[in-house]
Amino acid sequence: MTDSERKFGWVDDWAKMTGERARIDAKVHKTAIVYNTKMGKVKEFYDGTIQRMDSGESKGGIMREKERINRIMSLLQRIWEQQSEMRFNQIISNLQHMYSSQNEGYGQRMLIENGEEVKSSYLDFFYLEDDKWEEFLQRMVDSQERDYK
Known part of the structure; x- marks a missing residue:
């Protein structure tokens, strides 16, 4: 050696x-x-x-295909227009929490508080693929449209 x-x-x-x-x-x-x-x-x-x-x-x-950007932004716009009193980041935060709750706590982070690990409200969506997010947003739009008919 x-x-x-x-x-x-x-x-x-x-x-x-x-x-x-x-x-x-x-x-x-x-x-x-x-x-x-x-x-x-x-x-x-x-x-x-x-x-x-x-x-x-x-x-x-x-x-990734560039067309996904317009599709996702269009879905976000449609969702936001139905809840126009909300701020943009409120909409995003609410959507992330809904996605997480529907997908086994995806993105949920733990934190240490008084030496114990506890759930936090912080969600990390860095690794969520756009196609999964787009599918979720499409379901939200479809649901909104059914509710407003």
Whole structure:
């Protein structure tokens, strides 16, 4: 073993522990982790399923269609117009809480208070894919339209 191998051997252990911690966090927060393998980049979900990311990747993420932006913004507009007295961020916050409650607490974060882990009202939707959000918003619009007929 060379001096440099001995000096920096801890880095491999640290990297392995970091990966394990990320996997634990993904399970707790019902998210996913992304990492490289010999076969390419993969996404490992909190339930243990692993999905190979396709080769049409750009800057580490899957390329998404631009048309989704107009669709999602249109759905948000329709929802907001039915509740125009609300501020934009109120609408977004309310929609996120509704999505979370309908999807096993997706995005729910815990916090430490007086040394105990407790649920917080903070939701983290960073990893929610747009298609899931769009489906949810479409259901909300459909529901609003049924209610207002």
